Amino acid sequence: MDRLKKVLRGKDDKEEDEPGILERANEAxxxxxxxRMKGFAFCFVLGMIFSFLAVFLLWIPGLGLGVFAAxxxxxxxxxxxxxxxxxxxxxxxxTMCAIxxxxxxxxxxxxxxxxxxxxxxxxxxxxxxxxxxxxxLAFTWYxxxxxxxxxxxxxxxxxxxx
Numbered sequence: 001m002d003r004l005k006k007v008l009r010g011k012d013d014k015e016e017d018e019p020g021i022l023e024r025a026n027e028a029x030x031x032x033x034x035x036r037m038k039g040f041a042f043c044f045v046l047g048m049i050f051s052f053l054a055v056f057l058l059w060i061p062g063l064g065l066g067v068f069a070a071x072x073x074x075x076x077x078x079x080x081x082x083x084x085x086x087x088x089x090x091x092x093x094x095t096m097c098a099i100x101x102x103x104x105x106x107x108x109x110x111x112x113x114x115x116x117x118x119x120x121x122x123x124x125x126x127x128x129x130x131x132x133x134x135x136x137l138a139f140t141w142y143x144x145x146x147x148x149x150x151x152x153x154x155x156x157x158x159x160x161x162x
Contacts, residue, residue: 031085039085047078069119069128073112076139096142104142111135 031039054071058064084092096105111134118128144150 036085040082043078043082043085047075047082050075050078065119065123065125065128069115069132072132073115073135076108076112076135079139101142101145104138104145108135108138108142111138 050071054068054075057071058068060067080092087095095101111131115128115131115135118124118131141151144154
């Protein structure tokens with residue numbers, strides 16, 4: 001009966017033994033759990049180092065603003081890549097575009113671009129720092145969306161303090 005199904009589908013025994021090109025590419029691109037954890041740790045730590053180093057290099061005359069914007073934005077991008085290494089790129093993109101995270105994701109990406117534009121194109125230190133702060137807040141709001149009830153708790157805390 002199985003042989004009849006194969007013939008009706010137009011497949012012979014030879015085709016089922018050999019995996020397709022997509023299956024082979026998927027197998028080659030799949031990382032083990034240990035490799036994912038090492039990649040996550042490496043990218044996350046490197047992203048944190050870039051972000052902290054950016055703050056210290058901001059005060060270098062003439063060079064500081066461009067290096068700051070590039071390193072700080074690269075640090076945040078590395079933090080996003082570290083999460084992608086844990087959960088996989090497609091799942092990460094799906095969760096970034098989910099309804100509860102879409103606004104924070106768009107703001108985070110827009111502020112990343114605006115930080116780089118303010119530093120390199122407009123050469124405005126104040127604006128770059130404002131966009132960097134907004135980038136940090138958007139990234140924090142995005143990160144809090146992964147913790148159950150964290151956003152609601154932060155909103156309640158802010159209401160109590162004001």
